[in-house]
């Protein structure tokens with residue numbers, strides 16, 4: 309038996325199986341049931357969301373031997389021929405390669421002939437926006453006086469390029485991106501049928517990287533099965549797609565927030581040394597910061613596409629971080645993302661942005677890296693000697709890590725202690741952290757012993773929030789600094 313790619317093998321065959329497009333399929337089923345069948349339909353929406361699949365199901369519904377029916381039998385000759393793409397009365401035309409007037413004239417001639425099956429003659433024109441102006445005019449002539457048994461189904465990703473005269477003669481259906489929930493449920497079911505094991509991280513990464521396009525998700529599944537066989541784990545998806553690991557982004561962000569400029573730059577170098585491109589890294593960092601901002605500002609309802617493990621990590625970083633700090637970093641990094649695409653020296657742009665961000669955000673204390681980020685930082689030091697002054701080489705950091713591993717304090721326990729000790733910090737201590745001059749904000753430079761600094765940093769995370777007046781003052785400072793850049 310010949311090999312079938314998943315996009316073909318797992319293609320929905322009935323309206324019920326089409327994902328995330330109930331607004332389309334319910335309307336079409338009702339129309340078929342009540343016999344109100346139009347002459348022209350326009351299916352619009354992003355690629356890979358089921359436009360041509362739905363067009364084929366509609367064709368089956370109309371030409372099934374039991375049809376027109378909203379539930380085609382799938383077994384009659386007609387249904388099987390349409391599924392296989394060789395039904396005499398159902399013609400699929402690629403608008404991109406048949407865009408001229410001659411092809412449409414030819415189509416117009418043939419549309420006049422009676423059907424072979426005695427039911428409907430159905431033209432499915434994909435990428436219809438690619439037709440030339442003359443071809444559209446020829447098409448318009450058929451649409452103005454369509455033969456009774458002819459149905460046109462147009463599909464396009466760019467409805468704005470379709471002339472209004474055509475649009476006004478079509479019933480239009482706008483397809484949506486497939487939701488992560490629908491997609492992951494579907495992939496899980498179909499994969500299980502093929503005895504393919506997908507762990508939850510892999511599943512979530514496949515869904516997210518497909519951007520709501522089932523075709524993209526299924527192509528990726530093909531690649532993954534070729535890459536790692538029938539057991540697909542998150543790490544393999546990361547490797548195959550070159551996704552920047554969340555933990556790396558957490559290390560960079562934490563260092564920026566703590567105002568540790570040198571460490572922040574080192575963590576960027578370490579990420580680049582792993583083979584990520586500057587643009588990949590900066591895009592990933594932008595998305596990560598966006599998610600972090602949502603968590604910090606309490607608007608986590610918009611995080612439905614983000615895997616639980618990442619949300620957990622972001623939450624562990626969030627205590628004591630004001631949203632204005634994250635907002636400023638995000639503004640700097642997303643500004644750099646635009647510059648990077650135009651620059652011949654993208655790395656310099658990235659490093660400058662990281663430095664600027666860490667100078668500006670350092671008035672807010674973040675005293676510890678999340679536990680998961682620690683593992684990455686340690687691995688980094690082991691595998692990448694070139695990173696030199698890496699985060700781990702710093703004594704304070706290394707000591708802190710030892711402390712963490714010795715005491716075995718988990719994130720949860722630490723958070724509990726945060727609550728217990730909240731409000732223990734004196735105003736004088738606060739003033740050490742909140743400082744006006746960005747050049748002075750590294751608390752390492754305060755001439756304190758390492759022990760003192762460490763305990764101060766411990767205290768910083770123990771602070772359960774800056775009091776209101778202080779917060780306002782800090783915001784003013786931050787905005788002042790930001791404007792000065």
Ligand SMILES: [Zn+2]
Pocket residue numbers: 371372373374380381382383384385386387388
């Ligand atoms: Zn049938």
